[in-house]
Amino acid sequence: VATVSRxxxxxxxxxxxxxxxxxxxxxxxGFVPDRTARSLVTGRSRLIAVVLETGVGHPDLQHxxxxxxxxxxxxVAGPSAYDLLLFxxxxxxxxxxxxGYLGRIRHHRVQGVVLMGVARDDPQIEEVARSGVPCMAVxxxxxxxxxxxxxxxxxxxxxxxxxxxxxLGHRRIAHIGGPTATMPGAHRLMGFADEIRRLGLPHRxxxxxxxxxxxxxxxxxxxxxxxxxEPPTAVFVSADLMAAGAIQALADRGLRAPDHVxxxxxxxxHIAPLLQPALTTxxxxxxxxxxxxxxxxxxxxxxxxxxxxxxxxxxQLIVRESSGGRKKGRPAEGRxxxxxx
Amino acid sequence: VATVSRxxxxxxxxxxxxxxxxxxxxxxxGFVPDRTARSLVTGRSRLIAVVLETGVGHPDLQHxxxxxxxxxxxxVAGPSAYDLLLFxxxxxxxxxxxxGYLGRIRHHRVQGVVLMGVARDDPQIEEVARSGVPCMAVxxxxxxxxxxxxxxxxxxxxxxxxxxxxxLGHRRIAHIGGPTATMPGAHRLMGFADEIRRLGLPHRxxxxxxxxxxxxxxxxxxxxxxxxxEPPTAVFVSADLMAAGAIQALADRGLRAPDHVxxxxxxxxHIAPLLQPALTTxxxxxxxxxxxxxxxxxxxxxxxxxxxxxxxxxxQLIVRESSGGRKKGRPAEGRxxxxxx
DNA sequence: TTGTAAGCGTTATCAG
DNA sequence: CTGATAACGCTTACAA
Numbered sequence: 001v002a003t004v005s006r007x008x009x010x011x012x013x014x015x016x017x018x019x020x021x022x023x024x025x026x027x028x029x030g031f032v033p034d035r036t037a038r039s040l041v042t043g044r045s046r047l048i049a050v051v052l053e054t055g056v057g058h059p060d061l062q063h064x065x066x067x068x069x070x071x072x073x074x075x076v077a078g079p080s081a082y083d084l085l086l087f088x089x090x091x092x093x094x095x096x097x098x099x100g101y102l103g104r105i106r107h108h109r110v111q112g113v114v115l116m117g118v119a120r121d122d123p124q125i126e127e128v129a130r131s132g133v134p135c136m137a138v139x140x141x142x143x144x145x146x147x148x149x150x151x152x153x154x155x156x157x158x159x160x161x162x163x164x165x166x167x168l169g170h171r172r173i174a175h176i177g178g179p180t181a182t183m184p185g186a187h188r189l190m191g192f193a194d195e196i197r198r199l200g201l202p203h204r205x206x207x208x209x210x211x212x213x214x215x216x217x218x219x220x221x222x223x224x225x226x227x228x229x230e231p232p233t234a235v236f237v238s239a240d241l242m243a244a245g246a247i248q249a250l251a252d253r254g255l256r257a258p259d260h261v262x263x264x265x266x267x268x269x270h271i272a273p274l275l276q277p278a279l280t281t282x283x284x285x286x287x288x289x290x291x292x293x294x295x296x297x298x299x300x301x302x303x304x305x306x307x308x309x310x311x312x313x314x315x316q317l318i319v320r321e322s323s324g325g326r327k328k329g330r331p332a333e334g335r336x337x338x339x340x341x
Numbered sequence: 342v343a344t345v346s347r348x349x350x351x352x353x354x355x356x357x358x359x360x361x362x363x364x365x366x367x368x369x370x371g372f373v374p375d376r377t378a379r380s381l382v383t384g385r386s387r388l389i390a391v392v393l394e395t396g397v398g399h400p401d402l403q404h405x406x407x408x409x410x411x412x413x414x415x416x417v418a419g420p421s422a423y424d425l426l427l428f429x430x431x432x433x434x435x436x437x438x439x440x441g442y443l444g445r446i447r448h449h450r451v452q453g454v455v456l457m458g459v460a461r462d463d464p465q466i467e468e469v470a471r472s473g474v475p476c477m478a479v480x481x482x483x484x485x486x487x488x489x490x491x492x493x494x495x496x497x498x499x500x501x502x503x504x505x506x507x508x509l510g511h512r513r514i515a516h517i518g519g520p521t522a523t524m525p526g527a528h529r530l531m532g533f534a535d536e537i538r539r540l541g542l543p544h545r546x547x548x549x550x551x552x553x554x555x556x557x558x559x560x561x562x563x564x565x566x567x568x569x570x571e572p573p574t575a576v577f578v579s580a581d582l583m584a585a586g587a588i589q590a591l592a593d594r595g596l597r598a599p600d601h602v603x604x605x606x607x608x609x610x611h612i613a614p615l616l617q618p619a620l621t622t623x624x625x626x627x628x629x630x631x632x633x634x635x636x637x638x639x640x641x642x643x644x645x646x647x648x649x650x651x652x653x654x655x656x657q658l659i660v661r662e663s664s665g666g667r668k669k670g671r672p673a674e675g676r677x678x679x680x681x682x
Numbered sequence: 683t684t685g686t687a688a689g690c691g692t693t694a695t696c697a698g
Numbered sequence: 699c700t701g702a703t704a705a706c707g708c709t710t711a712c713a714a
Contacts, residue, residue: 276617378691
């Protein structure tokens with residue numbers, strides 16, 4: 001039994017002959033080592049937990065962003081021999097262990113944690129971040145010895161969007177933002193405001209609206225902007241989904257982007273090029289965020305001395321039709337190739 | 342130690358006084374029971390595995406459908422005290438246990454498995470389906486003692502779409518389908534063909550195109566249809582994402598749904614009402630599929646005698662603009678409320 | 683190079 | 699009702 005273990009773990013001190021015999025036996029018997037027993041003795045579970053609130057009021061997994069990040073996580077975790085443990089909502093009393101996130105993390109002997117779609121001041125999350133278990137927060141500026149973060153260059157992206165609109169001649173530029181309680185919401189607003197100032201444009205509070213990253217809020221916000229005495233000629237919207245809602249609000253009044261109001265989104269979700277008009281947006285590398293988070297975790301797990309990185313990924317302006325920055329009718333370009341998946 | 346275990350598992354044979362003392366100690370010590378040790382002895386892991394190929398050639402998690410199903414799974418698994426184990430791609434040698442899916446299932450002592458986005462003739466999947474571990478396949482007609490399935494009424498949905506178009510006066514109705522190797526692809530095509538026949542319309546092979554459920558293929562297929570000598574006046578598209586591509590193909594030629602070609606999709610993904618024109622579609626209850634699968638698994642796990650159900654969920658025609666079945670300009674209706682999440 | 687034996691943290695089976 | 703004690707299937711000294 002000890003020898004089998006040695007073969008399984010590729011220890012050197014096994015004679016080639018025995019090794020073969022053991023491997024043969026494993027094959028014919030269809031033996032599968034039991035992770036449960038193994039991790040009981042080693043303390044390692046090869047599990048990375050993904051904490052992601054899904055539920056009423058937190059429809060986060062619903063947002064394409066999280067889905068894409070998950071793809072990236074999976075892509076890196078697998079080859080590193082980790083599996084992903086998706087925690088169901090934290091509030092559920094019956095949840096595994098009947099505890100909060102930290103309890104469940106210990107319960108499963110989780111070795112690394114990805115935090116997303118959660119509030120940064122949630123006491124449960126703070127507890128996890130301080131627990132000493134390697135953590136990577138996505139779009140959340142948690143920090144600490146073993147807690148790092150990944151996010152896109154939201155400030156830079158917002159500036160990019162504003163400069164693009166400014167370069168096209170717009171001077172009345174508005175912003176539809178996300179919740180300022182979230183990092184992306186706050187940073188994109190900040191980037192917008194900074195760039196407006198830098199360009200010497202007046203600060204107009206009525207040009208700043210707040211949504212929730214989902215379509216309906218974009219629709220509402222755009223309607224409010226259109227109702228202003230002096231509506232903006234361009235809008236930087238903090239998420240493509242909200243931009244889609246905003247464009248719909250225009251259509252409701254018989255208006256159209258970019259002819260009446262130029263629109264720039266953020267994310268570059270898959271359907272962005274399929275909207276009418278095709279959406280100009282700031283592309284962030286969503287799977288890349290997931291990959292970076294997973295890589296950082298794998299590294300932190302391997303090296304207990306490694307401290308947690310704070311990673312910022314670059315973004316990119318993708319010019320399509322909704323901003324008026326490109327002529328209509330070359331729809332093939334700017335469409336993301338499918339095999340990118 | 343035995344008494345603590347009894348308290349933890351709510352055994353009756355503990356004096357109230359001792360019980361309180363133990364609970365108090367658990368609290369002050371911050372004790373968390375170790376699942377690993379527990380499942381070593383009980384054989385139960387409280388883990389449901391989700392097998393979902395994500396990778397080049399299988400960009401499935403990428404499709405909104407799977408994301409929504411996952412939401413449903415999470416919603417039911419959590420309260421039943423199960424956590425979800427997301428398997429990373431199967432081909433990876435380094436994966437947990439270094440084995441195929443079944444190996445990893447045993448490795449983690451997984452108690453139930455959700456199969457989706459996989460090929461039904463994948464030998465690995467067949468192995469899992471025959472293993473005796475409770476399985477539920479989503480959109481896959483696997484069956485067997487412990488293997489059941491959930492899917493939407495794809496046949497009925499397709500018929501619904503065709504009847505809707507027929508009722509609007511269309512006689513030249515085409516179909517852009519998904520891969521016939523997939524259950525939804527095959528059934529929606531079948532439903533289409535059957536209904537065409539039932540209505541006494543001629544069978545025109547050139548009116549049946551095949552895509553891959555993603556936008557580009559819809560775009561290509563629509564372009565081909567438009568190039569026909571006698572193009573169709575209406576198209577039933579097997580997925581909203583493809584329908585979005587198809588609508589784009591129309592726009593490329595200065596055409597528009599429903600004026601030139603009426604379009605009906607399938608799925609009712611979140612952005613369906615935000616497309617221009619808002620997409621008429623067959624709504625399937627995607628989170629509902631996940632919930633049903635999870636519920637079935639929980640039940641099968643609890644009762645070893647229970648056999649696996651084959652569940653079909655109803656679908657619903659959602660009339661918006663792209664089919665011409667409704668007047669434009671009432672955009673508020675047909676939009677899915679956000680709190681449905 | 684191989685086998686033996688002591689845990690890992692639970693639950694389940696016994697006596698007390 | 700409660701406390702020992704033997705598994706559970708593995709890894710890891712330590713002996714042989």
